[in-house]
Amino acid sequence: MKTVISTHFDPYFNLAWEEYIFKNIHQHEDIFLLWQNSESIIVGRNQNVFEEVNLDYIVKNHIPLIRRNSGGGTVFHDLGNLNFTFMTDAKGKINNYQLMTEKLVSAFQALGINLKFSGKSDLKIGELKVSGNAQYIYKDKLLHHGTLLFNSNLERLSNSLKSKTDDIESISVKSNRSTVTNISSYTNLTMDELKKYLIQELTSNEFIELTPKDLKRIEELQVEKYQTYQWNYGESPRSRIKKSKGIYSIDISLAYGNIEDAKIIKDGSLDLLLSSSIVGLRCYPSELSFLIKKAPEVYEMLFL
DSSP states (O other): OEEOOOOOOOOOHHHHHHIIIIIIOOOOSOOOEOOOOSEEEOTTTOOHHHHHOHHHHHHHTTOOOEESSSSSEEEEEEEEEEEEEEEOOOOOTTHHHHHHHHHHOOOOOOOTOOOEEEEEEEEEEEEEEEEEEEEEEEEEEEEEEEEEEOOOOOHHHHHBOOOOSSSSEEOOOOOOOOBBBBBBGGGGOOHHHHHHHHHHHOOOOOBBBOOOHHHHHHHIIIIIIIIIIIHTTTTTTOEEEEEEEEEEEEEEEETTTTTEEEEETTTTTOOOOHHHHTTTTTTTTTTTTTTHHHHHHHHHHOOO
């Protein structure tokens, strides 16, 4: 199994890098990747960002949100988290998360860390989750990737993600929130030492070098797809937000990341002027920041 080393921490670049390698570099021989992102929220392909993420918090804290190609739930990345990717032939491996993680689990157990597969796609130490996994298929190939919480800021993770709610209707895939922990609590290894160990244990120590042409195409994919509002927010399934707070009630329909229809009730009466003022706008904190002064409860119901 060969490997490619990422020297970037930019989450927009790294998601483009991973996709490009999978679709253009990976052929018949398996590839294993290790990579890290700076602080970011990574949502599953079929998720609704307006259900999953505290948008007010991530915008105020300059945490970017990026949609990935694989399914599964929303995850928080920072430099205390290590991402891994397996690229292989899809036959017999689709949705077989235990098979795809067994070598990784064995490598950790050899260190004396009692990592175990749990549920559909999680890795846990005891009852605490340290890894979530997801997959997607391209032609006859499978990409399986996951997180490894090594020394992540768990407070920032918690603040960035919403608790499960029933006041947003959509057909999106919902995240399953779990109690998490950091692997660093169970080992004296540093992050760099862990990375070297995993490459040694899981690969043939053969490295693939990307060409300047490859890097240029990755950068193009980064700009054309991963940095766009349409991909990250607009790919959320249609949804309807129905909430009440204080003197306000809202019934707002979203499509392609934009407000398609809005009914804002104030003191029992339709506020037609306020309702019409938000129709057609992006459902994004900076776009609707005027609500903070005009109708703070409405802003909170949308973004907190």
